[in-house]
Amino acid sequence: MRNRSLEKKLLFVLLLSIPALAANFWESKDYSKWSEQECMQLLKKSPWAYSIGFGNVGPAVIQPQSLDQEDAAKKMARPQAGPGQITGITYGERESTQFFEFRVLTAKPVKAAIMQMQVLRNPALKEQARQIINSKPADQIIIQFEYRSEPPGSGAVHDIHSYFLHATLADFRTNTYLASDKVDLLPVKDYLSPNDKRPKPAFVFPRFNEKGEPYFTGQENSITMRSVFEPEVGGKKQKYDVFIKMHPKEMWFQKEFAF
Numbered sequence: 001m002r003n004r005s006l007e008k009k010l011l012f013v014l015l016l017s018i019p020a021l022a023a024n025f026w027e028s029k030d031y032s033k034w035s036e037q038e039c040m041q042l043l044k045k046s047p048w049a050y051s052i053g054f055g056n057v058g059p060a061v062i063q064p065q066s067l068d069q070e071d072a073a074k075k076m077a078r079p080q081a082g083p084g085q086i087t088g089i090t091y092g093e094r095e096s097t098q099f100f101e102f103r104v105l106t107a108k109p110v111k112a113a114i115m116q117m118q119v120l121r122n123p124a125l126k127e128q129a130r131q132i133i134n135s136k137p138a139d140q141i142i143i144q145f146e147y148r149s150e151p152p153g154s155g156a157v158h159d160i161h162s163y164f165l166h167a168t169l170a171d172f173r174t175n176t177y178l179a180s181d182k183v184d185l186l187p188v189k190d191y192l193s194p195n196d197k198r199p200k201p202a203f204v205f206p207r208f209n210e211k212g213e214p215y216f217t218g219q220e221n222s223i224t225m226r227s228v229f230e231p232e233v234g235g236k237k238q239k240y241d242v243f244i245k246m247h248p249k250e251m252w253f254q255k256e257f258a259f
Contacts, residue, residue: 026253031112031133036120039113047250048110048258049103053150054240096154098147098233102225102244105144105202106137107251107258137207140189141178141216141259143225144202156233163231164201165194176227178205180220180248188227203227218248218257 025038026046034042043049103110115129147164149157169191176188190204203225208214216223222245229240251258 026109031109031116032119032126034113034116036117039117039120042109042113043103044101046109047247048107049101050244050246051099051101052242052244054098054100054238096149096151096156098149098154098156098160098240100145100147100229100240100242102143102145104246104251104259105142106140107253108133108137108256109253109258139207141205141207142192142202143205144200146200159233160229160231161194163229167191167193167201171230172203172227176203176225178215178223178225180216180223182220183215186215216248216257216259218252218259220248222246223248223259 024046025034026042029038044051105111112133115125115133119126119129147157147160169188172188172191174187178186186205188203189206192198192202192204194201206215224246225242225244227242229238229242231238231240248257248259
């Protein structure tokens with residue numbers, strides 16, 4: 001009996017010593033309780049936000065929470081790009097890496113993060129934010145993106161911004177699309193260039209087919225987005241082949257597929 005009692009006590013101690021798997025904050029906390037830091041995390045590293053770095057060897061895709069900036073900096077010196085590896089790009093100035101950050105703007109958790117940050121700065125917007133967050137999904141899927149360089153201060157960002165400022169739908173009509181294991185190539189429907197009211201460019205895709213059925217339901221194995229950016233950087237034309245792989249089974253929010 002004493003041995004059994006001792007075994008139970010030891011088992012209880014062992015169970016207490018094993019840390020519980022922490023749920024993502026967007027699964028365990030109401031969006032009205034999110035901090036600004038958590039909102040920024042969702043907009044940069046989450047199932048709805050992806051970052052791609054391009055260097056002098058070629059592009060490398062960073063999946064959310066797979067590679068932080070410190071690791072990226074260490075790996076820039078390596079001569080060849082492999083999975084999750086970043087290298088630098090040279091175009092007449094110091095070596096740097098160009099990053100493109102994408103987020104699904106129409107996804108409810110993304111809207112919640114953006115609006116919650118506004119509420120934290122101005123609580124009077126709380127009711128307006130609630131209405132926007134809980135509004136019915138639009139007929140389009142909007143993927144917004146922005147760009148930066150590491151280290152900061154590279155002239156490439158100015159050149160890239162100029163490219164997107166003057167780009168039109170014609171520049172992306174034949175090379176930008178969504179796809180999945182259930183949907184063939186779904187071409188971009190519109191391109192939103194940056195302006196004073198909308199500082200970040202975006203791609204617009206249709207949400208429903210001609211029968212009114214959604215193209216994507218959350219049951220897919222993966223959803224991919226491809227595009228090609230061809231800005232003139234430092235007097236030389238660059239080609240950035242963009243590939244993003246999203247995981248629909250992780251893109252559920254409040255028991256609904258968020259896309």
